[in-house]
Amino acid sequence: MHKPTLRKISRRLKAISDPTRIKILVLLSERPSCVCELTAALGLAQPTISRHLKQLENEGFIKGRRESNWIIYRISPVEECCSQLLDIVIVRAEQDPEVQEIKNHFISLNRAYVAGDSVVGVKEVVT
Template sequence: MTPTSLFKCLADETRARLMLLIAREQELCVCELTCALGESQPKISRHLAQLRTCGLLADRRQGQWVYYRLHPELPEWVGQTLATVLQANQHWLDPDAERLDAMGNRPQRQASCC
């Protein structure tokens, strides 16, 4: 991973928001991300696939749900960059985080959206 490839992958607002929400929460399913961003499932899934192709995300399946997390082999500087951006830009992510937080805890989220 190079700085150029990282910033190219995150140059889209939807992908940047997805990455920051996942960095904030550690792991989220597609339906949680769809709810948080207020976007369609196909759009969210397309962006998640791009982030996975870039090597930024890893996924796991649990039943019918797919959960995304930061790729465990990301260089340390990428994690630090995401943490810095997240900390410095909470206000930018607040509407998404509020929609996500309004879903309740994980079991309730699964019942309400997945």
């Protein structure tokens, strides 16, 4: 794997300097997700989420893949230096009470429900 250039490192730092993009990374570290799930969890408009996803995808932090009716986004492998930075950002962000609340709400979401394909809104938790 080649070493990232200074320009590439700068772009990647810029990509993860936005609070919304950090929240998206936290949620995607929990599980791969579609735009509709991220929209429901963050309470933002679909075009806003899509724009943030595009920036993260352009810098190699995430990848999107079509699965049935959805494009599912997931964290993608990045160079070691960026991987370590991403880990630190996610761990620190998860300590924020607002982020923890968003993450808890996100965990309860059901893709089919938020996409309007089902009548069941939350996953049944089995204990």
